[in-house]
Amino acid sequence: MTDDLLGDIEAQEQAVARVEELRAEIERHNRLYYDDAEPEISDREYDLLIAELSGLEKRFPDLATADSPTQRIGATVAGDFEQVTHEVPMLSISNTYSAEELREWDARTRKLLDVTGNIEYVVELKIDGVAVALRYDGGKLSYGATRGDGVRGEVITSNILTVKGVPAELPEKARKLGTHLEVRGEVYMEWADFERVRDEIEAAGGKKIANPRNFAAGSLKQKDSAETARRPLRVFLYAAGSTDFALPGTHDEFLKFIDGLGFPVNRERHVCASIEEVVAQTHYWEPRRKNLPYNTDGLVIKVNRRDFWPQLGVTSKSPRWVVAYKFSAEQAQTKLEDIQCQVGRTGTITPVAHLTPVFLAGSTISRATLHNEDEIKRLGILIGDQVIIEKGGDVIPKVVRPLESARTGKERPYVFPDKCPVCDSPLVRSEFEVAVRCENISCPGQVRERLLHFASRNAMDIEGMGDVLVAQVMEAGLVHTIAELYRLTVDQLAGLERMGRKSAQNVVEALEKSKQRPLHHFLFALGVRHIGASAAKLLAQRFENLDAIIGAPREELSQIEGFGEIMAESLHDFFANESNRALIEDLRTSGLRMPNTVYRPAGSALAPANSPFAGKTIVLTGTLAAMARDMAKERIEALGGKCTGSVSRKTDMLIAGEEAGSKLDKARELGVRVVGEEEFLKMLG
Numbered sequence: 001m002t003d004d005l006l007g008d009i010e011a012q013e014q015a016v017a018r019v020e021e022l023r024a025e026i027e028r029h030n031r032l033y034y035d036d037a038e039p040e041i042s043d044r045e046y047d048l049l050i051a052e053l054s055g056l057e058k059r060f061p062d063l064a065t066a067d068s069p070t071q072r073i074g075a076t077v078a079g080d081f082e083q084v085t086h087e088v089p090m091l092s093i094s095n096t097y098s099a100e101e102l103r104e105w106d107a108r109t110r111k112l113l114d115v116t117g118n119i120e121y122v123v124e125l126k127i128d129g130v131a132v133a134l135r136y137d138g139g140k141l142s143y144g145a146t147r148g149d150g151v152r153g154e155v156i157t158s159n160i161l162t163v164k165g166v167p168a169e170l171p172e173k174a175r176k177l178g179t180h181l182e183v184r185g186e187v188y189m190e191w192a193d194f195e196r197v198r199d200e201i202e203a204a205g206g207k208k209i210a211n212p213r214n215f216a217a218g219s220l221k222q223k224d225s226a227e228t229a230r231r232p233l234r235v236f237l238y239a240a241g242s243t244d245f246a247l248p249g250t251h252d253e254f255l256k257f258i259d260g261l262g263f264p265v266n267r268e269r270h271v272c273a274s275i276e277e278v279v280a281q282t283h284y285w286e287p288r289r290k291n292l293p294y295n296t297d298g299l300v301i302k303v304n305r306r307d308f309w310p311q312l313g314v315t316s317k318s319p320r321w322v323v324a325y326k327f328s329a330e331q332a333q334t335k336l337e338d339i340q341c342q343v344g345r346t347g348t349i350t351p352v353a354h355l356t357p358v359f360l361a362g363s364t365i366s367r368a369t370l371h372n373e374d375e376i377k378r379l380g381i382l383i384g385d386q387v388i389i390e391k392g393g394d395v396i397p398k399v400v401r402p403l404e405s406a407r408t409g410k411e412r413p414y415v416f417p418d419k420c421p422v423c424d425s426p427l428v429r430s431e432f433e434v435a436v437r438c439e440n441i442s443c444p445g446q447v448r449e450r451l452l453h454f455a456s457r458n459a460m461d462i463e464g465m466g467d468v469l470v471a472q473v474m475e476a477g478l479v480h481t482i483a484e485l486y487r488l489t490v491d492q493l494a495g496l497e498r499m500g501r502k503s504a505q506n507v508v509e510a511l512e513k514s515k516q517r518p519l520h521h522f523l524f525a526l527g528v529r530h531i532g533a534s535a536a537k538l539l540a541q542r543f544e545n546l547d548a549i550i551g552a553p554r555e556e557l558s559q560i561e562g563f564g565e566i567m568a569e570s571l572h573d574f575f576a577n578e579s580n581r582a583l584i585e586d587l588r589t590s591g592l593r594m595p596n597t598v599y600r601p602a603g604s605a606l607a608p609a610n611s612p613f614a615g616k617t618i619v620l621t622g623t624l625a626a627m628a629r630d631m632a633k634e635r636i637e638a639l640g641g642k643c644t645g646s647v648s649r650k651t652d653m654l655i656a657g658e659e660a661g662s663k664l665d666k667a668r669e670l671g672v673r674v675v676g677e678e679e680f681l682k683m684l685g
């Protein structure tokens with residue numbers, strides 16, 4: 001074998017590991033961004049991860065997979081709301097960060113269109129909020145939905161109706177044009193409203209809220225729309241979804257058209273005759289964006305002529321007729337008071353900069369992440385330094401550099417600890433990772449993070465078990481392990497500070513309810529390294545129950561599509577550990593059922609060919625006695641059906657439980673097959 005070839009194989013092996021690592025990391029950030037609305041990194045850093053992965057997939061085409069995050073848009077769709085399939089997918093926008101990149105995009109666009117002269121563009125503000133779709137049929141709002149994963153979103157109609165300016169009905173003139181219109185835009189919250197409501201909620205002992213975007217996202221996903229109505233949400237509409245009539249010829253005219261129908265449209269937009277005018281707009285807005293009453297994270301530049309759009313087409317993730325220009329992160333100067341280490345769920349030690357509080361991009365900053373020991377060295381910061389910090393959009397702020405010229409001689413270097421700051425165990429440095437970890441599985445720092453993860457929405461969804469309560473039950477010595485959560489009693493909880501009997505009862509009920517949580521959520525909740533929500537689902541699809549997963553040899557795990565060696569090993573090691581297996585036994589004794597709602601027996605491909613649901617579009621309505629709605633939905637989907645949120649001519653079947661309302665009427669009106677609970681259960685077999 002020549003050295004060259006050897007080098008290649010080595011490179012390939014390294015690439016395999018890196019690709020897996022990148023995918024796991026990107027999935028994690030996707031969840032943080034889309035599901036939890038708590039991003040940890042900036043869009044730019046995210047783009048760099050995607051670019052690195054995409055580069056490796058190009059260089060080693062064998063490593064490319066259809067479900068790689070480079071091929072998908074992002075979020076997993078959470079389970080609390082009904083879902084709807086977007087007739088026109090809600091794609092994302094690719095980012096640019098400089099005038100140069102904008103000019104390159106313009107050159108590519110002109111080349112594709114075969115235009116030698118200038119192209120007209122519309123420059124809009126990129127509103128930092130939550131994307132929504134509003135669908136009107138016969139002039140009436142039939143649903144409002146989130147973007148979800150871009151293909152399927154969650155139906156949040158009653159919440160959307162509380163957003164200022166969202167019309168429930170369109171004016172007469174709109175109804176004459178066609179039967180349906182879908183408009184898309186961004187729900188957001190103004191700074192002043194955000195600060196007021198945040199302070200009220202925090203003063204009442206509620207959860208800390210990081211920024212207006214997270215708050216808007218959380219508000220739209222309230223189960224009780226009266227709660228959403230208390231949050232002052234607004235919306236700007238800026239795009240069309242599906243329609244059955246011709247829209248105006250240019251985007252600018254389209255915006256005027258929807259403005260004329262009564263939709264809130266942002267007036268801060270500019271039609272530019274060339275890319276140079278677009279660049280001038282970026283210079284105009286960079287210093288002025290601070291003065292806007294809401295947060296923007298950039299500009300959106302769209303080709304004005306809509307007839308050019310189909311000619312330009314789309315890439316796998318974003319249309320070519322639109323591009324975003326991201327503003328550079330806002331910076332501020334402050335003092336690095338101290339560095340303290342935090343312990344994460346898997347024992348990773350993260351150094352955190354403690355700063356003299358300083359106002360930056362809409363909030364007061366007193367902490368910034370330093371990632372790891374190498375980062376502290378790379379930055380060359382000393383405790384006591386004046387430092388420049390920055391914050392891109394809503395992301396956790398970071399330290400950019402020290403101001404060496406401002407040093408007084410009193411600054412001192414930071415010595416990275418060799419013991420865990422929480423439990424004092426010796427820290428372990430692996431030669432393969434920059435991260436340093438505490439390997440004590442019972443370290444209270446880790447336990448706290450694991451409990452929080454276990455209880456979180458996409459995991460066991462234990463309402464009420466957040467930051468504050470977890471800290472309280474740990475401090476009171478009531479809970480040291482996940483299993484002990486299920487031994488909490490109303491009396492114990494009611495004895496905690498600021499906890500009434502009713503709230504205590506609610507928590508115990510939430511714990512009871514979580515015992516029915518499906519297997520894939522449970523697997524995710526365990527917090528096994530590299531096993532995110534998607535990997536957990538793949539496992540549940542492949543294996544009938546938890547025991548089959550625990551007993552699966554590592555080779556079998558690594559053969560699952562979408563799985564790799566690192567994930568297989570991590571899972572295998574987790575279940576090989578005796579205390580982890582004891583934990584699972586303990587949870588079973590407490591009554592956790594872990595029903596598998598997504599299992600697809602081998603050979604069944606996506607669904608048994610004779611499933612009565614295969615290829616059918618199904619709507620669920622009313623209350624089912626035998627199972628929760630999200631469980632019914634998962635069962636249908638596992639059998640090849642597609643669940644949507646509203647009844648239309650495309651609906652094949654309406655599953656009607658008790659107290660079915662307007663959907664049942666509509667189904668009857670349209671002659672859609674209606675199936676009652678008993679029949680439905682028979683169909684599920």
Ligand code: IVH
Nearest residue numbers: 091092093124125126127131186238239300
């Ligand atoms: S146009 C094909 N216009 O930014 C996408 N999007 O980072 C059509 N956004 O998903 C969307 N302001 O949620 C458009 N003026 C604007 C926008 C905007 C904010 C959001 C939107 C999009 C995201 C991409």
